[in-house]
Amino acid sequence: MFKKILIAEDIDSVSLGLKTWLASQYPNADIRSTKYCDEALLKVKRSVAENAPFDLVISDLTFTEDHLPATIKTGEELIVLIKKLLPKSKIIVYSIYDNPQRIYNVFHNLEINAFIAKGRNSIDEFAEALNMLYTSEATFISPHLLQWVEETNHTDxxxxxxxxxxxxxxxxxxxxxxxxxxxxxxxxxxxxxxxxxxxxxxxxxxxxxxxxxxxxxxxxxxx
The missing domain is CATH 1.10.10 (Arc Repressor Mutant, subunit A)
Incomplete structure (x- = not known):
């Protein structure tokens, strides 16, 4: 299963909850986390330099600005940069953002592997998505978002x-x-x-x- 995982999430409770659950599923995995996109990219670069790249990256889309200056301000920007460094790794967006056009963009144009909506069924969907991503090249999206993505007029x-x-x-x-x-x-x-x-x-x-x-x-x- 996944051996090295990076979580980019700026809400402590969400990050800790996800990290704890992942550790229970993959007790031998090296799981890292960060609140900042810039730091996430540095961790990815370091993993590549050490020849121990992350095989799974989980990122939110929206990051709240604080007192620290940020070069990378959105999950989309981060994903584009990470995919250049980790072309074979799996990328999951984990976000509460429910705008169909934005979801369409990250899912189709950025070619992520899964989009999981934060909500009541997140853990069940994570379990399904991770099993799917590890065993196949299929993609996963939270069921209630699927229709929105298919019907969006973004292609216009x-x-x-x-x-x-x-x-x-x-x-x-x-x-x-x-x-x-x-x-x-x-x-x-x-x-x-x-x-x-x-x-x-x-x-x-x-x-x-x-x-x-x-x-x-x-x-x-x-x-």
Missing amino acids: ISDDDILLLQWLARGISQKDMSIKLQELNKSYQNIASVEKKLKRLKQMLNASSSIQLIANAKDLGII
Whole structure:
């Protein structure tokens, strides 16, 4: 079974409860935990350098900021970096976050192995998920979230839409976006087309301004 496990969770009670349960299931496993994404990445790097990498990483999506400066601020950012270092390890998101679009992003775009919702059935779902992940390449998601993921309209947001959102977040003007699109030989290149696409994205993400559009896109894990 899993021999080395990392838990990235900033709530002490949740982290301790999960660590205690995992220790009861895998008494010989080396189980580490941290409240911070930056520290989690350092632990992963150290494990790789020592040739004793984590074979299972469990992470929340949302981490509350405190007095310590953070370079990595979300679970999504952490997962992307960890997957580069541990391409063969299993990654489980353990979160109370129940936004379908954000779940879709981490499950499909980041290609995690399981998404378990914090709740009454968490331990039972963990038991099922861990057995599944260890014995096969199947993926697991909490049953009550499955329908949301399948029905989300996230697929309506294209790679080009994400590109525009990323440029908008960097403060690039619509005029300069148009120039960049011409350089990329995109079919829509003029400012009017860019404005139309951004207006559509505001409607899709329920945003009334460009600032709110960027904030909503970040909250949903789109950018």
